[in-house]
Amino acid sequence: MFILEAIGQILTLNELLVAVIFGTFIVLLFRGVPVAMALVGVALIFYIFALIFLDPFRSEFRDVIEFDRIGVDWRKLGTLPSRLFGSIVQNPVLVALPMFIFMGLMLDQSGVAQRMMQSMQRLFGGLKGGLSLTVLLIGIILAASTGVIGASVTLLGVMALPAMMAQNYSKPIATGTIAASGTLGILIPPSIMLVIMSDQLAISLGDLFMGALFPGLILGALYIVFIVIYGIINPSAMPAPERTEEVGWPVVKEVILSVLPPMLLILLVLGSIFAGLATPTEASGLGALGATLLAVAYGKFSWKVLREVSRSTLNTAGYILGIFLAANFFAYVLRLYGGDEVVEHMVAGIFENPYLIVAFILFIVFLLGFLLDWIEITLIIMPLMLPIIQGLTLAVPDYGTIQDAQVVWFAILVAVTLQTSFLTPPVGFALFYLKGVCPPGVTLGHIYRGIIPFVMLQLLGLFIVFEFPWLTTWLPSVAYAN
Template identity: 60%
Template sequence: MLDPSVRRQRSITVGAVLSLPSMMQQRYAPTLAAGVVAASGTLGILIPPSIMLVIMADQMALSVGDLFMGAVFPGVIIGALYLIYIFVLALVKREAAPVPDGATAPYWRAVKGVLIAVLPTLGLILAVLGSIFMGITTPTEASGVGALGATLLALGYRKLTFAKLKAVLVSTFNTTACIFAIFLGATVFSYVLRELGGDELIESVVAGTGFGPNGTVIFILFIVFLLGFVLGWIEITLIVLPLMRPIVNSLGIDIPGYGVIDEPSLVWFVILVAVTLQTSFLTPPVGFALFYLKGVCPPEIGLMHIYRGIVPFVLLQLAGLALVFFWPALATWLPSVAY
């Protein structure tokens, strides 16, 4: 499981290099093309397997399986909102997504070929997530299952070479070293903050807003949203999130746990924070995903095209966040049924 920042950057880069030129060749609207690639690239930090949820679970003393299962419905809902928006826009404003020249209706043989081609990848995903959800492995062990499965797939497709293996190992070492360096710095900062009484100051400020339980949660999410402009998810998770645990527990919010989830209010809150961070990565002027995309997109797509293109998707993400906020069962029902 890669660092979500790396996963997000790679997914946006691949989308920009492979998808954007094709969409521009088919005369798609630059704003729609840029918005689709940028927004879809941020879904990886929410949909399992996500190391962000693993670290959030560790910092909040929650079950990783609960967070993984709790993130499924919010991720699927946001993805479905994307698809509905694109479909409706293509119907209403046909010049934004014109039918490609020479396009034919899909036929069964082509659909069958696509399904057969994606089966190994789906099997690998199910092996990683299924082993976690069924309680067979921990997330660390499941990542080993994923690495072994990917290696076997590469061998099966005869794509595994010594040069590729070396590149994978070097990339893994670099990513691990970067994450541990950030962990070390964030841990030192949090210890200094606690020794100086900063955690008590922050808790008293947030708890003393007088907004009530729901208003306090909204205030915390707004702070996380703003911090997402300038800080990475690791810093927010290691420094800010643990300070919010006693505050959320003291609010007395009654979230259905169906007698299975130990702390359903915290599971619900962490999922809200994860969706909020996903939204902040897309929001101008400092949205990281926007600059990843601008660095690799075709020259005919300008920064203003990207800014205008992501506005509908940010609104859709906020709509998804509102749905999870007002219907907490979207984050707690699936974990309760699974376990």
């Protein structure tokens, strides 16, 4: 009893147990337990703990420690499966998830990226940093047509890194360019991360797609400007080849013909959404069909390819769905302990200025990106932050047409922040995708040094979007004004 009274003078039992819940989850992750298993395991442990140890003594310790928020009932737990499957598996917004994954994987099989690489290399290869510019431009186009980070980084690494090494490029700048270019797909629509954010925050997926377009392009432009300036300052890091092909109309024509098919696919998907002809879910189906037709047109389609792409889509979508279910169970138990209120009071009570509160949340997300994957951060943190953001008064223009404009702005800010999670060790997945296809002599040390300037550019892009919220709300207002 004395121990309980001492704890009660410092913090409520709710606050203590919420901290223990998160701490246990982090420990399990560091022990190598799969994310979904860790989420379900922690949720079950603390649900049973509350049922056995806390609920029977609630009345005895009511005056010492706040138990009112902790309420357990087996009947509530019994209704959880139907609620999870009703809100997740049958959610029409999430139907877009496997469709966009299929589109990206099929587009990689179509050979479109290889054609762009060959033609753009002829166009820009004679310039200092020409290969880096080629990789960046292809990365932007792939980002707007695939959105699958692993496939983009691997594909760019296989196609571009050997050529860069043969041209005596600096290993850090070569690997950093490839890794950063491949991660643009998580931000530039169509993006599977934005699909999940739309579900978790209960906001329009179309608003998120349109809102992320300018920030994604700004980030790509920052990369290009950096490469140009770096090539001027340190030309030995990105030398021009000794022999160059004369650039004429045939080369320009080849570039146009190679870029046109993916641009038409982008127009089909994003243009149909922008024009109001299709919902994002319907556009995802059009994108999957368009990518398949491109594979047929280039002679890359076969039943074997279709089977492999479908199997990979099933594996990726199933992995995400499993974490979805586990994270929702975890969030359900966390709410029993008052975790949502504890987090809300803790974050909102640190600063009075609402913009400092948003900046603090983004800082926490940035730090979590060193330890967790973007999926766990999106599924666990975003729902907890939603009430905080909705309760703030922020000068985010909605132009009279956007619902929850400041939530859309916040979601894009988090999306830009989470892009750094692919590049920051120890769990930056883009780093390991790239290392898996690197030629001998390229080490993780080279990759780590190479991504530093691009992480700084991502933070600069985050600052620009933070300072100018209209970058995320103007385009949705135009797209859906009518």
